[in-house]
Amino acid sequence: xxxxxxxxxxxxxxxxxVFILTTAYAEICDRPCEAPTIGVLDNGQRIVENGLVxxxxxxxxxxxxxxxxxxxxxxxxxxKIKLVVYENDGVAALRNVAITISDYQDDKNRNDKAxxxxxxxxxxxxxxxxxxxxxLLKDATATATQxxxxxxxxxxxxxxxxxxxxxxxxxxxxxxxxSSRTNVIRDAVKITGAEIVDFVPxxxxxxxxPLKQVAGGTAPENVKCRAGFELVIRTTGAPAxxxxxxxxxxxxxxxxx
Numbered sequence: 356x357x358x359x360x361x362x363x364x365x366x367x368x369x370x371x372x373v374f375i376l377t378t379a380y381a382e383i384c385d386r387p388c389e390a391p392t393i394g395v396l397d398n399g400q401r402i403v404e405n406g407l408v409x410x411x412x413x414x415x416x417x418x419x420x421x422x423x424x425x426x427x428x429x430x431x432x433x434x435k436i437k438l439v440v441y442e443n444d445g446v447a448a449l450r451n452v453a454i455t456i457s458d459y460q461d462d463k464n465r466n467d468k469a470x471x472x473x474x475x476x477x478x479x480x481x482x483x484x485x486x487x488x489x490x491l492l493k494d495a496t497a498t499a500t501q502x503x504x505x506x507x508x509x510x511x512x513x514x515x516x517x518x519x520x521x522x523x524x525x526x527x528x529x530x531x532x533x534s535s536r537t538n539v540i541r542d543a544v545k546i547t548g549a550e551i552v553d554f555v556p557x558x559x560x561x562x563x564x565p566l567k568q569v570a571g572g573t574a575p576e577n578v579k580c581r582a583g584f585e586l587v588i589r590t591t592g593a594p595a596x597x598x599x600x601x602x603x604x605x606x607x608x609x610x611x612x
Contacts, residue, residue, distance in 0.1 A: 472599065488583045
């Protein structure tokens with residue numbers, strides 16, 4: 356009898372936990388949680404046609420990882436990469452759209468060469484951040500245009516200044532519910548032409564790690580970061596140097612200031 360009662364108590368506890376988790380999950384998302392997409396939804400339904408456009412040529416994004424014909428970008432010529440992003444909570448819920456030119460093998464073996472991020476705060480304020488320590492790009496910008504209630508067109512523009520072998524284009528998308536999606540487009544781009552030598556990128560200085568600076572007496576808010584990184588103060592009070600797009604995400608989630 357005691358064993359049966361114990362089993363009933365355990366079963367009731369499990370059901371209660373499932374209910375609490377389900378309720379909490381539902382409260383995060385206004386609709387069924389679905390990360391932003393430039394192609395298909397989680398169930399495979401196509402929701403965006405021609406979600407990726409490189410130098411005027413459009414592509415349907417089918418899978419998380421796919422290969423497309425390589426598009427050649429010319430040094431010194433303005434290049435444009437357009438994304439059409441669908442967000443099922445509405446365009447205001449979109450938080451981050453980023454493209455990265457990367458020597459991508461898999462998630463553990465990748466060498467990111469340059470990244471441009473479009474960021475949208477909950478207030479609607481929009482910013483652009485660039486990670487390009489190698490000095491591959493010049494005049495990098497990103498602009499967003501609302502197409503309808505759910506779709507946003509984000510256009511990334513830049514001028515290549517150094518040649519790059521055939522590389523993947525990694526697309527990262529985030530929304531206000533912390534739902535994210537990454538698409539890896541293999542062999543997407545290469546950059547050809549003579550390097551523009553009059554563009555001299557800033558050389559990252561040798562800066563001690565944030566915690567070493569604090570240990571040496573530097574106040575957390577006065578910590579210095581290497582070129583291309585941004586200082587944030589975590590909720591624990593500890594300083595950290597992160598990519599600008601990471602800083603935006605941490606602040607929007609209330610995890611750093």
